Amino acid sequence: MDDTKVCLVGAGGFATRRIYPYIGHAGGYIAGICTQSLETSERNARRYGGKQYTSIDDMLDAERPDCVIVCVGPKEHPDLAVQIMEKGYPVYTEKPQSMTSSDSIRMAEASKKTGMLCSIAYKKRYATVFARARQWIDGFPREKLSSISIDCASGPFRNERPDNSFLLQCGIHIIDLLLYLYGDVKKVFCFAREMNAYSINLTFASGAIGTMNLSDTGSMTVPTEEVEIGIEGGNFMRIHNGSEYKICEKGKCVEWREPSTFMSSGDSGNDTGLLAEIVDFFAAVREGRSTRSNIFESCKAMLLYEAILNSANSEAIVEIDYSVIPTV
Numbered sequence: 508m509d510d511t512k513v514c515l516v517g518a519g520g521f522a523t524r525r526i527y528p529y530i531g532h533a534g535g536y537i538a539g540i541c542t543q544s545l546e547t548s549e550r551n552a553r554r555y556g557g558k559q560y561t562s563i564d565d566m567l568d569a570e571r572p573d574c575v576i577v578c579v580g581p582k583e584h585p586d587l588a589v590q591i592m593e594k595g596y597p598v599y600t601e602k603p604q605s606m607t608s609s610d611s612i613r614m615a616e617a618s619k620k621t622g623m624l625c626s627i628a629y630k631k632r633y634a635t636v637f638a639r640a641r642q643w644i645d646g647f648p649r650e651k652l653s654s655i656s657i658d659c660a661s662g663p664f665r666n667e668r669p670d671n672s673f674l675l676q677c678g679i680h681i682i683d684l685l686l687y688l689y690g691d692v693k694k695v696f697c698f699a700r701e702m703n704a705y706s707i708n709l710t711f712a713s714g715a716i717g718t719m720n721l722s723d724t725g726s727m728t729v730p731t732e733e734v735e736i737g738i739e740g741g742n743f744m745r746i747h748n749g750s751e752y753k754i755c756e757k758g759k760c761v762e763w764r765e766p767s768t769f770m771s772s773g774d775s776g777n778d779t780g781l782l783a784e785i786v787d788f789f790a791a792v793r794e795g796r797s798t799r800s801n802i803f804e805s806c807k808a809m810l811l812y813e814a815i816l817n818s819a820n821s822e823a824i825v826e827i828d829y830s831v832i833p834t835v
Contacts, residue, residue: 511535511789514572516563516587518542518551522578522601525781527555532776533785535573539566563587567594574599574624574792576785581670585610588625589617597624599788603679604802606670608809608831615802615833625802626788631684632799633780633787636752636764640736640744641688643754647738652715654737655689657681660725666702673702673723674812681721681732682815683808687799688736689715692811694826699819707815750778797835806832 513535515522530537537557542548548559560566567575574597577587584600591598604627605611618625631637644652659681664673686692691712698706704722711717725731730748737743741758754762766778776782784800791798807829814825 512572514539515576516541517578518548529782538570541566592617592621592623599626602628611806611809619833626798627805629683629800630780632687633783649713651739655717656735658720658733660722660731662727664723678721695814696824697815697818
């Protein structure tokens with residue numbers, strides 16, 4: 508099996524730490540790196556390989572890769588992703604994929620029109636523990652799902668710009684995780700303390716209910732995340748810091764996981780999902796299929812994100828309309 512030929516757009520701090528090192532591990536190799544200035548890509552080209560470019564079109568025309576990874580910022584992701592798909596290449600962007608749901612929908616429309624895969628880096632869908640949680644949940648009829656609660660705190664954010672706010676940059680992972688585990692959210696009500704803390708109540712299309720308590724009052728290195736899942740009949744799952752869990756069925760513990768160490772700062776590629784999502788993207792490109800974090804699913808995260816903000820601003824219940832997302 509041939510290695511996946513990859514071109515990258517962007518060579519910033521996060522990409523350098525968490526994307527470039529995983530390319531080879533995931534079964535790919537870097538053919539080209541495109542940045543606005545050659546100076547910013549010189550380091551990564553030296554460390555990881557790849558020819559340097561300042562024009563995406565020039566890079567794609569010269570290298571003709573199997574796929575493209577875009578890791579710049581949410582303002583630039585939509586235009587770049589659409590441009591790449593229209594040139595006939597599958598694309599993976601860092602999260603969040605956009606600043607607004609309308610831009611996410613534009614990306615989904617381009618994916619549908621071109622037939623090109625557009626996958627978004629919502630790593631928690633690929634994390635070992637949450638993949639197991641989804642597998643366990645799927646063993647029950649949807650109408651049996653009762654409740655879910657997620658508490659998560661990151662380190663402090665300055666919250667000076669919308670594109671670098673706590674809810675968009677960190678909370679969006681929890682928003683997407685909630686949708687991955689329990690499905691479409693129907694209604695949202697939120698109280699917020701400025702841009703630093705959000706208390707959110709939800710009802711799901713399945714009839715289940717849920718809560719999220721999200722804030723930037725924690726730490727970037729000490730994990731602070733708790734997930735509780737309740738299903739009718741004495742069935743429940745408790746997940747601690749994305750690594751430990753306990754599953755009980757009919758009131759009795761049937762499965763548990765207690766790693767010897769806890770993880771933080773994305774130190775494990777599979778437990779955090781950082782490596783696993785790239786592995787799946789490369790496999791999807793080779794096999795001509797979609798991913799569990801494709802743009803059509805990821806549009807839902809942006810719709811829920813906007814509903815949370817709208818509810819916080821209006822102090823009213825907000826309903827979500829998923830019909831605006833293109834069908835696959």
